[in-house]
Amino acid sequence: MPRGERPLGPEDTALLRFAGDLRRLRDQAGKPSYRELARRANYSPTALSDAAGGRKLPSLALTLAFVKACEADPAPWTKRWRELAAEHTLPLHPNAPYPGSASFTEHDAKRFFGRECLVEQVVESVRAKPLTVVFGASGSGRTSLLQAGLQPALVDAVVITPAKNPIEDLAEALTGIFENTTKDQLAEEFRQDPDHLRLRLRQHRPGLVLLVDDFERALDADDFITALTRCPHVVLAVRADQRQRCHDKGLCGTEITIEPMSADQLRRAITEPAAKIGATVETAVIARLVADAANQHALPLVQQALVETWRRKRGMTLSLAGFEESGGIEHVVAHAAETFFRTLGEEDRRAARQVFLRLVSVQRNGIARRRTRRFDIDDQLLDLLTKARLVTLTEDGVELTHDAVLHWPKLAEWIDEERENLRTHQQLVTAMELWEASDRDPLALYRGARLRKAKELGEFLTVQERRFVDISTRRETRRSTALIAVMAVLVALVPGTVVYALANERKITAMHDRELASLAISESEALMEQRRPYADKYALVGYKVNPSAEAEKVLRLANAVTRGIPFTGTPKEDADVVVAPRGEMAAVTDEDGTDRMWSLDEDRAVPGKKFAAGHRVVKLAERRAVTRDNAGQEHLWAVNDADDITHLATLPDRFRTLDLSADGSRIVGKVGDAVGVGLPTPDESEHAELFDLSDPRHPRQLPMPVRDPETVALSQDGRELATAVWDAAAGITTVEFWHIGGTFERAAPALPQHVYVRGITYSGDGRWLAVEHSPESVVEVWQRVPSGPLVMRARLDSALRYGARVTFSDDDRVAVVRDNIFEVQRLYTSDRRPDRLVYVVGHGNSTRAVYRPQHGDFLVRSGGQDPELLPYDLDSSRIIKKMCEKDGARLTDSEWVKSFGEVERVEVC
Structure with a gap:
């Protein structure tokens, strides 16, 4: 007979209340035995009993396993666990390798990594020119660059941060530089003659470099600007959205822009500070952070996530379990957003809600995305949002700092409430852009149902958007007045005919639109077959007149062929x-x-x-x-x-490369005489070799976990290796995953496959894995689950039994090329089947499709023997916008008449 649970006693602490609620959850589930719970949760009965014991806080993974085994919703328990864990985490040790929400200082120079090239670029500019202006978006690390990068790299430098009184701030920063003087004396001296700063530097510190942070705060202080710009060595750090104001002030110097950290730079910023104090960061944590923040201005969020993971470290290791328990960047953002929102009054909360919603667009598929916008916003509110790391100010406008902001529960709720208005608003913004691009052509203004919906947006509209709606309204009024006058005459002459015409107007228009669209699409397809220009223009006409799925497919293809x-x-x-x-x-x-x-x-x-x-x-x-x-x-x-x-x-001799990591850091191949792709060929001399390319002129051999795998693949950062070993007798291929370096260890549970595996492909962020079977060429896509077995999410089959070449985008899409068939599917981290977005025959030609994040499209080879590449964009709205911006959308009058006769022209932009 099983032993009963130890009584909890009075639930007078948060931990005991948590344990008590877990026990009550088990009671509500019918009080299954811990042995039965263990079978459901895949944890031992002892571990599950301890979780509800109240003596210590169980891990998040164990808690959620307990909750799911009791068939309860894990979401509220996740939130509650994190609130409780915050009380039990270790205090931040003074030797923590990351600054968290604070900027790096001069004392942090030894742990400031990832910006070495930028520091060198600025130092070279200082030597060559008197003035260097460094522009960076908010959150790009301008302050850290000055204090931890440039100040230690320069022989003699001082950081100046102007605030309300720039001249006094300048004087205070230089008080220790010039002997026998006070702050007030210097300030008065600079006010009377700004040139005194240059003279003092020339006499006392000719090599001194003035590093001015947050220079945008001082753009209205002319005496401060004059004093600085006459000095021999000055670096100004300016927020990117203030670039035009700097130009207006006549600040002419070398301009350097702080770009977001690349994947490799971010990896160094994560791993090197920990390595400096003998700590390590698990590869899975690095992969998650790089996937979440590479090429984005999200460094403060990364640093805060690392600090929270450091609080939960195992020994001297920042583990994936600790990262998951901290909630990562998403939890950092949610906490910041809740804290920020609680500080606001009721009126400011409404204003903040409007700001958040204006920075969101809802796509046709219902997915919410961030967008960059320029609009009027209270400076104080904008400053608060920026300091909270919820919005980023860039040269192009304001945007949400990270996709994680979209998952903040309050914002997600607002988006659901306003989804229809957001979609309408996005259409309005696109229409405005096209109107501007067409030199404000009256035909591009709103009318009819679209105008009525736009008027209902109310406070969603900015000043410029309201102006567009007003202009559209005035034009609609003039057209309606003219139409009423004409109709009055017609009604008087032929009442029956007019009534009949009005009743059938929509039906006739629909028939006309379908016929015109069909003709335009046929013309586009004919031009594509002949490889002649303007196929995309005709496809756009067909799509605008009748925006069906088929018309959209032809538009995408015509655009790709035209841009080949x-x-x-x-x-x-x-x-x-x-x-x-x-x-x-x-x-x-x-x-x-x-x-x-x-x-x-x-x-x-x-x-x-x-x-x-x-x-x-x-x-x-x-x-x-x-x-x-x-x-x-x-x-x-x-x-x-x-x-x-x-x-x-x-x-090495007889070496045949099987894979090279995307970042070029590792290479794996086989040495032997029978290296090839396909079913295995016995060769006892054949074996696999793995090399580190940190010093590419002298590749360093690393230990290989499997001597002779049939198939191998490297993750894009070169830190993980997948091997597939075929057991012919059992008919099973075992796919295993390894952390690689000076030694190797397992990175995930093995994946048995009851087929021969011909190919393995990692996604860039390591969240997905594609496994190709041979000889059927079926591709299975598996989701990587932290600390758990892989979960199959898609099985991509084809009538064409030919080797598949798989590519992942950075937004959960997978592209597969089989000979001359190119297809793209959208993946889901649920049981929902993948959506086929593209299936095109005649393109691919045995070349892997490549996703281009900088352009948001896939490069795929055109059919036939020509090596031409087609840039395949799946976003039809972006295609139309680019065509209209480049004036490449409108058919000439002669082209229109030649193709469509006397049919009234359709304006596509």
Whole structure:
């Protein structure tokens, strides 16, 4: 007979109340035994009993397993656990490697990583020019750059932060620099003659560099600006949205922009400070943070998430369990938003709600997205939002700091309440942009039902939007007045005919629209087949007249074909085309059989240098390439850009590359005589080798966890390796995952597959894994679940049994190319089946599609032998906007008449 639970006693602490509620939850579930709960939760009975014991706080994972086993909703328990955990976390040790919400200071220079190139760039500018202006969005790390980057890097420098009285702040910062003087004396001196600062520096500290932070606060202080701009060495750090004001003030110097940290820079900013004090960060934590924050101005959120993870560290390791318990960036944002909202009065809360909603757009599929906008907002409220790290000020306007803000429960609730208004508002903003792009053509104004819906938006509208609606209203009134006059005459003449015409107007218009759309789409398809221009213009007419799913499909394809990237010059037909991971470069085989590098722009290619004679590119990564020469020997190259390629090293004899991580840090391959793709071929001499490319001229061999796997794959950051080993007798392939470095350890539970596995592909953020079966070419997509087994989310099959080439975008889409079929599916982290977004025959041609985050499209090879690449954009609204902005959307009068005769022209922009 099982032993009864230990009584809790009085529930006079939060921990005991938590344990008591867990016990009551079990009672509500029918009081199953702990052995039965263990079977459901996949935890031991002892662990589950301890979770409800009240002696210590169980882990979040254990708590949620207990709750789910009792068939309760885990969401409120997650929130409650985190509130309780906040009381039980360790205090922040003074030696913590991360500053959290504070900026890095001069004392933090030894743990300031990721900005080395930027620091060097500014230092070089200081040596060359008297004035350097550094622009950066809020949250980009301007203060940290000055204090922890530039001040230690310069021989003699001082940081000045102006506030309400810039001259006095300047004098206070320099009081310790100039002997025998006071702050008041210096301030009065600078007010009387700003040139005194330059004279004092020349006499006492000629090499002193003035580093001015938050310079935008002093843009109205002319005496302060005059004093600074006459000095020999000045660096101004300015918020990006104030660039035009700086130009208006005549500040002419070297301009440097602080770009968001790349994945590699962010990885260093995460790992190196911990390494400095002997701590480590688990690869899964790095992958999550890099996926969440790379190429975004979200450094303060990353630092705060790391601090919260540090509080929950295991020994000297920042673990994924600790990161999950802290809630990561999403919890940091939610906490900041709740704290900010509680400080506001009722009126300010309403104003803040409007600001948040104006920075959100709802797509056609119902998904909420961030958007950047310029609109009038109270400066004090904007400052509070910026300090709370909820919005970011960029040169283009205001935007929500991170996607995590969209998941803040209050904002998610507001979005649901206003979803229809948000969708209407997004359409209005797009219409305004098109109106402006068409030189305010009256035909681009709103009318009819769209105008009526826009008027109902009320306080959603900014001043400029309200003006657009007012102009549209006045034009609609004039048109209605004219129409009424005409109708009055017609009614008097032929009453019956007019009534009949009005009753059937919509039906006739619909028939006309369908016929016109069908004709336009047919014309577009014919032009695409003939590879003639203007296919996208006709497709746009068809889509505007009758925006059906088929019309949208043709618009996307016509846009891709029209924007096709040809490789002019001498590339041979049916050439190999290998595209870099982010689509900035490609290697294409020339007629002489040697690969040439090409630089890829949005829709054009520029030729660069060739590799050594006879070398063909096997793999292309960021700044790295592997080539194979005519003798079968493989080589490693540095590829900084298309015109800058350098031979680094010759890889071992008989080595055949199987994978090169996207960041170029690791390479894995096989050594032997029977290396190939497909079903295994026995070869006892064959074995796998793994190399670290930190020093690319001297690749360092790493231990390989499996001697001879059939299939291998590296994660994009090179920190994880997947291996697939085939057991022919059992008919099972075992896919295993390894953290790799000086040693190796398991990164996730093994994945058994009752088929032969031909290919494995990681997503960029490590959240998804694609496994290709052979010979059927079925692709299964699995979701990576922290500290748990993988969960299959999609099975992508095709009538074409040909090798699949899989690519992931950064927004849960997966592209698969099978010979000449290109398809894209949207994935879901639930039981919902994936949505097929694209399925195109005649494009792909055995080349992997590449997602370009900078352009939001996929590069896929066109059909046939031509090596041309097609930029395939799935966002039809973005396609239309770009066409209209470039004046590439409107058919000429002669083209219209030739195709559609006397049919009234349809305005597409």
